[in-house]
Amino acid sequence: MKYQKPKGTADILPPFSKEWQFVEQNARETFALYNYEEIRTPIFEKFEVFSRSAGDTSDIVTKEMYDFDDKGGRHIALRPEGTAGVVRAFVENKLYGPEHQKPVKVYYMGPMFRYERPQSGRLREFHQIGVEAFGSDSPKIDVETIMMGMDFLKKLKVSGLKLVINTLGDKESRDRYRQALIDYLEPHFEELSDDSKARLHKNPLRVLDSKDKNDQKIVENAPEILDFLTEDAQKHFTSVKEELDTLGVDYVVDSSMVRGLDYYNHTIFEIMIADSPLGKGDVTICAGGRYNGLVEELGGPEVSGVGFGLGVERLLLLLNAETQTTLQSKQLDFYVVGIGDLVQNDVLKVVHELRQMNFVTEQDYLDRKPKAQFKSADKLNAKYVVTIGESEMNDRVFKLKDMHSGEERTVALSEINTLKDLLK
Ligand code: HAM
Secondary structure, X not given: OOOOOOOOOOOOOOOOHHHHHHHHXXXXXHXXXXXXXXXXXXXXXXXXXXXXXXXXXXXXXXXXXXXXXXXXOXXXXXXXXXXXXXXXXXXXXXXXXXXXXXXXXXXXXXXXXOOOOOEOOEXXXXXXXXXXXXXXXXXXXXXXHHHHHHHHHHHOOXXXXXXXXXXXXXXXXXXXXXXXHHHHHHHHHXXXXXXXXXXXHHOOHHHHOOOOHHHHHHHOOOOOHHHHOOHHHHHHHHHHHHHHHHOOOOOEEOOOOOOOOOOOEEEEEEEEEEEEOOEEEEEEEEEEEEOOOHHHHOOOOOOOEEEEXXXXXXHHHHOOHHHHXXXXXXXEEEEEEEOOHHHHHHHHHHHHHXXXXXXXXXXXXXXXXXXXXXXXXXXXXXXXXXXXXXXXXXXXXXXXXXXXXXXXXXXXXXXXXXHHHOOO
C-alpha cells in the first residue's frame, strides 16, 4: 500500500462513526444538565502554554509533545490535552470578569496528540471529552465534576467502574511533603532510574509516578501525602469524601496516586475499569482534579479550577455489544425504485420531496435494473419502497409498499404530502 495513516492514528469509518456521534451526543446532554456550555479552542498552541502548565518534568512535555517551529519561527505544539488551552482562552478572553456567572463551566471534545507507544486504547492522535469549571473553591464543585463523569459513563451503560480519589493538598502541604520525599529518596539515589534521578530534586512527586519497576519498589514505602496535609487541605478532602458518601457513591482512596500532569492540587481522581477489553488490571478512562494556581501560571488572576478528561477511544472499547449492534444497524425510511429511463424525472422529484418531509431516502445512482434496486432496498433495510414505472408515470401515481407488513397501495403524485405522517 502506497499511503498509510501515520502510526498511532485511526480512521473513523461508518458505521462506527455513529458510535462516536452517540457518545458525543450523550456527553452534550449530560453536561447540559449540569449547566456546562461548549468551548472550542485551537488544536495547536504556543509550546509554553503546555510546558508552563503540564510541567517541564512531566513525560507529556519531555517526551510526548508534537512540537515544531512554524514558518514564522514560533515554537508551536499540537495540544497533548485540553485543560491548558482552555485556561489560556479563559485568561485571554477575561472569562473571569464580573459579567460572567461563577463558576464558569465549560466542556470540549476533540483530538489530542501524544507521542506514545501505541497499543489498545492508547494512540498518538486520540480524542478527549473534557470539562473545566473555574472560580469556586468549594469541595462541592470537585464532587459535582466527579459525579458528572460517573453519570456520563453510567448513562452509556459502562459497567464495572471504580472511582479512585486522592488529595495532593495545597502548596504548604506539598512543600512539606516534597521535603519528606526527598529525605526518603536521597539514600536510594544510586538505585533510581535515570528519569527519577533527574526528577528527584526538581519534582520528587514525579518519582511516585515512575513506570520503572525498581523505582516502584523503592517508592512502596515512601511517606504518604495524607500525613502532610495542612488543616485546610485536610478539611477540603474530608468534605469531598463526606459529599460522595452523602450521594452514595463508592470510592477508594489511593494515597499513592499522583497524576501525569503537574498542575494539580487538592482533589485528584480517576475512574477506572478492571480487566476489560482495555486490558488486564485497572485502566483509567476518565481522570482529573483541581488545579488552583494554573490560571495565574498562565497570566490570569487567582481563580481556581477543576475538571476532567475522558478518553473517547477507551470509552468506545467499553460500549456493550447491544449498544454497538443498535448503533451500527442500518435503517432507511424510503427507497425509491425507478423502472426505465422515462421515469427519472418523477423519481428525482419524489426523492426530493420525501427528503423535504425529513425521511431518510435513497435511490439508484448506477442505472441498475429494477431487480438490483429492490435488492438494495432490502439490504439497506428500507421501511417503505416506492416504485415508479412507465404506467405509474402515465397515471401520475406511484406504488408504495410497507416492507414490514407487505401491504402495497397506489398513491397519487399530487398527494405525496399525505405520507408525511406515515412514520410518526
Ligand atoms: P490525562 O489523565 O492525561 O488528563 O488524560 C485523560 C484521559 O485521556 C485518560 O484517562 C485516557 O482515558 C485518555 N488518554 C490519555 N492519553 C491517551 C492516549 N495516548 N490514547 C488514548 N487515550 C488517552 C488530562 O489530559 C487532563 N487534561 C484532565 C483534566 C481536565 N484535568 C483537569 N481538567
